Amino acid sequence: MFLVGLTGGIASGKSTVVTVFQELGCAVIDADVIARQVVQPNEPAYQLIVQKFGNEILLENDEINREKLGSIIFSSSEKRQLLNSIIHPRIQKAMLKQIMKYFVLGYRYVILDIPLLFETNKLKRFMKHTVLVYCDPQSQLSRLMRRNGLSKAEAEARILSQLPLDEKRRLADHVIDNSGDWESTRLQVLKLHAKLEESLDFLLLRLAAVTTLTVVGGLLCFFLRQSLRSFF
Ligand SMILES: CC(C)(COP(=O)(O)OP(=O)(O)OC[C@H]1O[C@@H](n2cnc3c(N)ncnc32)[C@H](O)[C@@H]1O)[C@@H](O)C(=O)NCCC(=O)NCCS
Numbered sequence: 063m064f065l066v067g068l069t070g071g072i073a074s075g076k077s078t079v080v081t082v083f084q085e086l087g088c089a090v091i092d093a094d095v096i097a098r099q100v101v102q103p104n105e106p107a108y109q110l111i112v113q114k115f116g117n118e119i120l121l122e123n124d125e126i127n128r129e130k131l132g133s134i135i136f137s138s139s140e141k142r143q144l145l146n147s148i149i150h151p152r153i154q155k156a157m158l159k160q161i162m163k164y165f166v167l168g169y170r171y172v173i174l175d176i177p178l179l180f181e182t183n184k185l186k187r188f189m190k191h192t193v194l195v196y197c198d199p200q201s202q203l204s205r206l207m208r209r210n211g212l213s214k215a216e217a218e219a220r221i222l223s224q225l226p227l228d229e230k231r232r233l234a235d236h237v238i239d240n241s242g243d244w245e246s247t248r249l250q251v252l253k254l255h256a257k258l259e260e261s262l263d264f265l266l267l268r269l270a271a272v273t274t275l276t277v278v279g280g281l282l283c284f285f286l287r288q289s290l291r292s293f294f
């Protein structure tokens with residue numbers, strides 16, 4: 063099994079691409095989904111966040127007000143780093159558990175949807191392939207404003223909190239351009255899936271090599287012992 067790191071910019075179309083991979087039966091782990099789970103009121107990260115950001119970031123039902131927390135962290139890099147330092151280690155731990163699950167289930171590859179894969183730089187080394195979901199800056203801005211109901215300035219602040227997409231483009235092994243329509247994106251995903259399916263699984267090859275060497279070595283020892291016995 064190997065890992066594929068899928069990333070992009072805010073609202074560049076990661077979830078759209080992931081949906082196609084899921085329709086193809088691929089295993090996907092979504093860091094945004096995990097980030098929501100680890101801040102539920104019964105989780106240790108919840109207490110820490112309330113302690114650091116105050117009760118005013120809570121909704122009436124005591125859950126975290128994501129809109130409010132978002133407006134705080136996207137206008138202050140210090141606050142953003144503080145939140146990241148609480149949530150990211152927990153996301154990584156939960157991801158590792160899910161990777162194990164898919165390994166046991168025998169999946170050929172697992173896609174990790176990690177928006178900040180290139181920014182944090184911690185997980186990149188474990189990826190056999192990295193995929194960037196790109197879209198042109200104008201589409202990214204207008205899609206983000208429309209989806210989240212943000213002003214131009216608010217949307218730009220969120221985009222600027224991440225590495226520019228053109229820079230990420232240089233770091234990625236594969237690029238899916240989601241600037242066009244859904245169908246064009248879907249076709250690119252189908253092509254990439256076929257490529258990944260063909261890609262050699264070095265972990266499996268290494269296991270096969272070790273098994274072969276062990277068996278051949280064992281047989282050699284056995285025959286050597288037999289011939290020494292008959293000789294004496
Ligand atoms: C700030 C929060 C509460 C806003 O929640 P909201 O539901 O509005 O957005 P959602 O979680 O769906 O994230 C949307 C996108 O925002 C971007 N984003 C989220 N957090 C960050 C961050 N810390 N830095 C830069 N971009 C971020 C990503 O592109 C992500 O895909 C939430 O994003 C959060 O808890 N962020 C910190 C955890 C994190 O880093 N998540 C990204 C996964 S690595």
Ligand SMILES: Nc1ncnc2c1ncn2[C@@H]1O[C@H](COP(=O)(O)OP(=O)(O)OP(=O)(O)O)[C@@H](O)[C@H]1O
Pocket residue numbers: 070071072073074075076077078079094177205206209240241242243244247
């Ligand atoms: N090819 C497309 N054409 C038109 N709209 C699109 C296209 N792809 C995605 N969108 C829209 O753009 C918005 C962002 O897409 P999506 O949610 O897939 O991005 P994302 O990268 O997962 O976002 P986030 O960073 O917030 O997790 C959504 O409202 C989606 O419906």
